[in-house]
Amino acid sequence: MRAAVFNPAISTPEHLLTLEDVPKPQLAPGEVLLRVIACGVCRTDLHIVEGDLPPLRPSVIPGHQVVGEVVDGATPELPLGTHAGAIWLGGTDGGCWFCRHQMENLCDHPVFTGYTIHGGYAEFVAVRAGFAIPLPPRVDTPSAAPLLCAGIIGFRSLRVAGVEPGERIGLYGFGSSAALAIQVLHSWQCEVYVVTRGEAHRQAARAAGARWVGDEDARPPVALDRALTFAPAGKVVVSALSALRKGGVVAINAVHLDQMPAFDYDTLLWGERQIRSVANVTRQDARDFLDLAARLNIRPRIVRFALEQANEALEAVKHETEDGSAVLVL
Ligand SMILES: [Zn+2]
Numbered sequence: 001m002r003a004a005v006f007n008p009a010i011s012t013p014e015h016l017l018t019l020e021d022v023p024k025p026q027l028a029p030g031e032v033l034l035r036v037i038a039c040g041v042c043r044t045d046l047h048i049v050e051g052d053l054p055p056l057r058p059s060v061i062p063g064h065q066v067v068g069e070v071v072d073g074a075t076p077e078l079p080l081g082t083h084a085g086a087i088w089l090g091g092t093d094g095g096c097w098f099c100r101h102q103m104e105n106l107c108d109h110p111v112f113t114g115y116t117i118h119g120g121y122a123e124f125v126a127v128r129a130g131f132a133i134p135l136p137p138r139v140d141t142p143s144a145a146p147l148l149c150a151g152i153i154g155f156r157s158l159r160v161a162g163v164e165p166g167e168r169i170g171l172y173g174f175g176s177s178a179a180l181a182i183q184v185l186h187s188w189q190c191e192v193y194v195v196t197r198g199e200a201h202r203q204a205a206r207a208a209g210a211r212w213v214g215d216e217d218a219r220p221p222v223a224l225d226r227a228l229t230f231a232p233a234g235k236v237v238v239s240a241l242s243a244l245r246k247g248g249v250v251a252i253n254a255v256h257l258d259q260m261p262a263f264d265y266d267t268l269l270w271g272e273r274q275i276r277s278v279a280n281v282t283r284q285d286a287r288d289f290l291d292l293a294a295r296l297n298i299r300p301r302i303v304r305f306a307l308e309q310a311n312e313a314l315e316a317v318k319h320e321t322e323d324g325s326a327v328l329v330l
């Protein structure tokens with residue numbers, strides 16, 4: 001099969017991935033084979049291929065927002081022909097303290113799709129059957145691909161931040177994840193304040209119905225109940241913290257963050273303000289969000305790339321040049 005492969009030994013900044021013919025996955029017991037229809041390109045993929053996350057194997061096929069069709073290894077929940085998604089959480093040990101306490105996102109021995117196991121920048125991908133998420137009937141492919149990471153992690157971030165209907169919520173950064181989260185927030189009658197760099201993202205935020213939009217140095221005109229940060233920059237977290245009311249929460253949605261700047265405890269964190277990180281997702285987050293997305297008819301705006309253009313797609317994510325989520329369509 002054709003695959004875009006990350007091989008740390010030969011990867012260069014100009015050619016992060018190489019297009020290769022590789023063997024089709026051999027199914028292990030309990031796995032299903034998906035024929036990939038589309039795979040979203042996520043900032044985490046960039047962190048993997050640029051080495052912000054250490055390589056864990058000699059080579060890997062990235063991609064963890066996979067929409068595919070079950071073509072082998074079918075189960076009663078996943079009959080042949082079913083449309084199913086593969087997500088970042090590709091497996092857990094099922095037995096550690098976190099797995100036994102409904103926190104499988106924090107599992108001690110996790111398997112991550114497109115990082116510790118091969119992902120969806122390929123024609124086929126093998127997925128543990130219990131971790132393939134059947135797509136609700138009304139979910140459209142391939143535009144569903146960004147729902148599977150950007151969407152689910154944004155939804156989990158709303159949960160981690162403890163968002164209540166009608167609250168004032170800040171979104172710091174307005175990429176794929178925030179553009180989906182704002183649709184959920186509006187369905188909960190929240191007022192959304194967006195701080196983001198890049199005029200294209202500010203325009204997208206206005207078009208999505210944000211109550212107020214500002215550039216990276218601006219401060220929302222009201223105190224926020226909660227804020228979500230999406231940039232891999234610690235200073236953004238401090239900026240979000242400075243906009244919170246007492247008792248407010250900042251949820252950091254970033255797998256990798258540069259240095260967190262020093263900040264003044266008395267004015268910024270005192271008053272029971274909280275900073276929380278958002279780490280991975282659970283299968284329940286995935287199912288709950290996909291059901292909600294189907295009910296609200298959330299359709300991500302996507303920009304299509306061929307598998308052969310995987311490097312261009314990563315560039316587009318890196319430089320935020322596209323007004324929409326980059327998706328490899330096979
Ligand atoms: Zn576990």
Ligand SMILES: [Zn+2]
Nearest residue numbers: 042044149150
């Ligand atoms: Zn992702």
